[in-house]
Amino acid sequence: MSDLSAAMTAVDAYLRTESDRFVEELQDLLRIPSVSAQPVHKPDMQRAAEFVRDQCTQAGLAAEIIPTAGHPIVYAEWTRAPGAPTVLVYGHYDVQPPDPLDQWVTPPFEPTVRDGRLYARGSTDDKGQMLTHIKSVEAWMKTAGALPVNVKFVIEGEEEVGSNNLDIFLEKEKQKLKCDVAVISDTAQFAPGVPAITYGLRGIIAVEITLKGPQQDLHSGVFGGSVANPANAAAKLIAALHDDKGRVRIPKFYDDVVPLTKKERAEFARLPFKESQYLKGLGLKKPHGEAKFTTLERRWARPTCDVNGLISGYTGVGPKTIVPAQATIKLTCRLVPNQKPKRIVESLRKYAAKQLLPGIRMEFQDHHGAPGVVCDLNSPYMQAAREAVAAGFGKKPVMIREGGSIPVVGSFKQILGVDTLLLGWGQNTDNLHSPNESFRLEDFHGGIKSSAHLWGELGNGSTKAAPG
Numbered sequence: 001m002s003d004l005s006a007a008m009t010a011v012d013a014y015l016r017t018e019s020d021r022f023v024e025e026l027q028d029l030l031r032i033p034s035v036s037a038q039p040v041h042k043p044d045m046q047r048a049a050e051f052v053r054d055q056c057t058q059a060g061l062a063a064e065i066i067p068t069a070g071h072p073i074v075y076a077e078w079t080r081a082p083g084a085p086t087v088l089v090y091g092h093y094d095v096q097p098p099d100p101l102d103q104w105v106t107p108p109f110e111p112t113v114r115d116g117r118l119y120a121r122g123s124t125d126d127k128g129q130m131l132t133h134i135k136s137v138e139a140w141m142k143t144a145g146a147l148p149v150n151v152k153f154v155i156e157g158e159e160e161v162g163s164n165n166l167d168i169f170l171e172k173e174k175q176k177l178k179c180d181v182a183v184i185s186d187t188a189q190f191a192p193g194v195p196a197i198t199y200g201l202r203g204i205i206a207v208e209i210t211l212k213g214p215q216q217d218l219h220s221g222v223f224g225g226s227v228a229n230p231a232n233a234a235a236k237l238i239a240a241l242h243d244d245k246g247r248v249r250i251p252k253f254y255d256d257v258v259p260l261t262k263k264e265r266a267e268f269a270r271l272p273f274k275e276s277q278y279l280k281g282l283g284l285k286k287p288h289g290e291a292k293f294t295t296l297e298r299r300w301a302r303p304t305c306d307v308n309g310l311i312s313g314y315t316g317v318g319p320k321t322i323v324p325a326q327a328t329i330k331l332t333c334r335l336v337p338n339q340k341p342k343r344i345v346e347s348l349r350k351y352a353a354k355q356l357l358p359g360i361r362m363e364f365q366d367h368h369g370a371p372g373v374v375c376d377l378n379s380p381y382m383q384a385a386r387e388a389v390a391a392g393f394g395k396k397p398v399m400i401r402e403g404g405s406i407p408v409v410g411s412f413k414q415i416l417g418v419d420t421l422l423l424g425w426g427q428n429t430d431n432l433h434s435p436n437e438s439f440r441l442e443d444f445h446g447g448i449k450s451s452a453h454l455w456g457e458l459g460n461g462s463t464k465a466a467p468g
């Protein structure tokens with residue numbers, strides 16, 4: 001037996017004996033309601049950061065909490081493998097708001113196991129997935145007393161609100177964060193039994209548009225028809241966002257879009273995807289989107305524009321006859337690689353201003369933005385990742401793109417000059433951002449095992465002499 005396979009055997013055995021404790025510790029983290037968007041949870045953000053720091057310390061990493069203008073970042077490292085590659089692991093301990101609360105079978109911050117799934121807000125996105133890498137480090141440290149690679153961990157608390165303070169940290173600590181490759185587990189497998197590596201993500205812009213009319217709500221009989229209604233104006237603006245072929249009508253929106261290649265389209269088409277099943281899982285009968293593109297193309301490689309929230313007028317029970325004083329539209333566009341977030345925001349701002357009814361004033365807030373990314377499929381790191389995922393899940397991964405966004409991936413490329421391995425252990429059916437979010441325990445354990453093997457594969461020599 002080679003040194004590596006002997007070490008891996010010991011690590012795998014450790015993972016088996018400690019597996020229940022790992023789940024319990026994940027549950028402890030899930031009990032902390034670290035909702036980054038809601039100011040009342042500020043103390044919980046600190047508590048969650050402390051919990052993650054302690055997990056890192058317990059695993060054998062040197063860990064600290066770094067304050068930011070927003071929520072704190074946890075930084076941890078172990079760098080005593082000279083000559084071996086250095087891997088930067090990123091994750092986030094913040095979660096989305098749990099609403100609508102009445103739709104949860106068990107409360108979002110009371111983690112519960114049912115049918116092999118751990119239910120709680122943040123279970124898959126991203127506390128459970130992030131923890132897999134800390135546990136795999138622990139397994140190596142407790143069995144071999146060392147890691148085969150150098151690791152640096154950045155676990156932040158603002159991913160779900162756009163990571164606005166992270167780039168400042170990355171710029172400032174560029175030297176300390178020097179690495180060969182980054183690893184993130186915050187995406188999904190293609191399906192249960194079909195592990196995947198994600199080589200592309202969409203980017204995003206998020207804005208909030210408030211349309212203001214009369215100084216206060218008015219009687220719609222007394223005044224209606226003589227003044228512009230901000231809710232009607234919002235509807236007009238929203239209707240102007242798409243043509244009837246599903247294309248976005250914001251000027252210059254498609255200017256920088258790189259078209260899908262024939263090869264990539266063929267590869268998407270080869271994946272085991274059943275549209276009827278996909279629609280059924282969503283309670284739908286028909287797909288929708290940009291004409292001439294398949295569902296996977298629309299989800300992964302075409303830009304979009306979606307209203308995420310719409311607030312106006314009377315929303316209580318029964319009728320109420322008013323012209324509301326204002327209307328607010330929360331809106332995001334998903335972007336594909338090469339589209340420039342700033343350019344799209346400016347183009348949208350101008351276009352929205354042109355749609356206004358007379359007498360309506362617009363306030364336009366730019367919340368956050370991040371570019372779309374595609375990563376190198378042929379790097380030696382990618383090869384190591386394929387082997388590691390195959391070891392963890394018992395099957396070779398398929399290569400996919402995904403439609404969600406992880407802002408830091410673009411920042412790692414731009415600021416640190418490294419590609420990211422997007423190794424998602426979750427499933428699209430985990431209800432992330434939705435009620436009843438869950439993480440399959442087998443995916444949690446498969447993720448820990450994959451991660452442990454990744455350290456072995458990356459440290460195995462094949463990647464040491466990687467170019468760059």
Ligand code: BES
Nearest residue numbers: 125159160161162186187188402404405
């Ligand atoms: N984990 C998701 C991103 C994701 C999910 C990527 C599934 C691929 C597949 C992440 O936590 C997330 O939701 N990100 C936000 C980013 C935004 C707030 C800047 C998103 O995509 O909406």
Ligand code: ZN
Nearest residue numbers: 125126159186
């Ligand atoms: Zn996430």
